Amino acid sequence: MTSVKSNWNSSIKDGEYQRKESQFRNWITPDGSAGISGSGGFQAEADRYHLYVSLACPWAHRTLVFRQLKGLENLISVSVVNPDMHDIGWSFKHDAESAKLYGTTGDDLYGDEYIFEKYLAQDPHYTGVNSVPVLWDKKNKVIVNNESSEIIRMFNSAFNDITGNTLDFYPEHLRTKIEEVNELVYHKINNGVYKSGFATTQEAYDKNVKELFVALDEVEQILANNRYLTGDELTEADWRLWVTLVRFDSVYHTHFKCNLRLIEQYNNIYNFMLELYQMPNIAKTVNEAHIKRHYYASHLSFNPYGIVPITHKQDWTELHNRNKTFN
Ligand SMILES: N[C@@H](CCC(=O)N[C@@H](CS)C(=O)NCC(=O)O)C(=O)O
Structure with missing residues (x-):
């Protein structure tokens, strides 16, 4: 199917986990000018941007928190992956039961099966990590940014003129x-x-x-x-x-x-x-069931039966x- 491999084991050096750099680093700005890194063209607009998240992932969680703090719930839509993440990464597996238990939504925009499809759509030779969160531009169908520490800074200020929410968490x-x-x-x-x-x-x-x-x-x-x-x-x-x-x-x-x-x-x-x-x-x-299910049932090399305690x-x-x- 694909050569994509999503596995924490591939990030070990000398016994120690090394987190990989995020590769998409564009910024949403009030007027669409380029931000601190990446290219311009991503103006803050209502209903243009979308977040792909897992509710288990602490990095993705930051972006959901800022979406709430900054009153962006009606401006930025969200899709939630399935908590189980195995060899080929985050999937959009979704049915009534997973929706109820874990808040899954499927890829309600494009019907993709896996997160890696978002990355391959940007570059068929992409070999970076297929991580969440992904901040997606629905207008141009491109990834804006996949680095949560930057996404929360955009959310902190880029949409202020639209929302009127001037709370500042990075004063x-x-x-x-x-x-x-x-x-x-x-x-x-x-x-x-x-x-x-x-x-x-x-x-x-x-x-x-x-x-x-x-x-x-x-x-x-x-x-x-x-x-x-x-x-x-x-x-x-x-x-x-x-x-x-x-x-x-x-x-x-x-x-x-x-x-x-x-x-x-x-x-x-x-x-x-x-x-x-x-x-x-x-x-x-906070979705405790999604959190527990993801960690305990995905890292089977050290919890081989996937028992959720x-x-x-x-x-x-x-x-x-x-x-x-x-x-
Ligand atoms: N630097 C990224 C890290 C995100 C990250 O590591 N996400 C994990 C989930 S908690 C992931 O999607 N990993 C997929 C993989 O390693 O293949 C950020 O903060 O946004």
């Missing part, structure tokens, strides 16, 4: 601080859980899992003294951490062997997680203590 005066926190959170936590879980040597696992928990201790301390990671304003840095937190106790702790502690055991981090979860329209971006229930709607601590 000028906090940028240095945000970048500093992102650096720690990305390498040691967001990607740290993957580097722990995908390690194929004891050394690589030991190193990464230790660094992960040192970083979590550091974050716990920051959140003891500050409501949010960069002070008293909620920024992209917080949301970038949060997508990993909501997957931690049910997946990373067990599946990726990040089991020194649960997030529930960190007073500040856990309450911070609850506070963000309870913000308007955010809870609906029961994980103990947490009530994320319970009262958090952040208002009391910081008023």
Whole structure:
């Protein structure tokens, strides 16, 4: 059928997981001028752009969160892949049951079967990673961008004139601080859980899992003294951490062997997680069944029977203590 291979095993070097660079780096801008990278021609418009996501993927999750925060729900449409990802990557397998359980939609725009078809449509010789999220231009039928850290920055400001939503999660005066926190959170936590879980040597696992928990201790301390990671304003840095937190106790702790502690055991981090979860329209971006099914049933080399464990229930709607601590 295809020579496309989508497998985390192909990204291992010296026992350690190496995340590959995203290749499509165009920017949507208010007037269609070129952004920080890539080419111009992608003007912010209602109903022109589309997101392809998995609800399991923390990187894709960031883009869904920003779609909500910035009031883009009616402007940017979404398709959700099937949680099971095997050799040829994300599929659009979809029926009434998967829709109900995992929120799948199929490729409701083009009827493709796999995500890789989007990439091959851009370049029949494409050999990069067939990842989600994909930000798609419905007008020109091209991929705009497949790097979530950039997609959230576009969403943060490019559509402001259309939506009138001027909330700013990357404010000028906090940028240095945000970048500093992102650096720690990305390498040691967001990607740290993957580097722990995908390690194929004891050394690589030991190193990464230790660094992960040192970083979590550091974050716990920051959140003891500050409501949010960069002070008293909620920024992209917080949301970038949060997508990993909501997957931690049910997946990373067990599946990726990040089991020194649960997030529930960190007073500040856990309450911070609850506070963000309870913000308007955010809870609906979390699909626990899709998350668990993806990780446990897709990485069969280290969970060969694809058994999805029961994980103990947490009530994320319970009262958090952040208002009391910081008023
Ligand atoms: N740099 C990308 C990373 C996205 C990514 O790694 N997505 C994973 C799912 S969590 C994926 O689709 N992987 C497919 C593959 O590795 O073949 C971003 O942040 O947007």
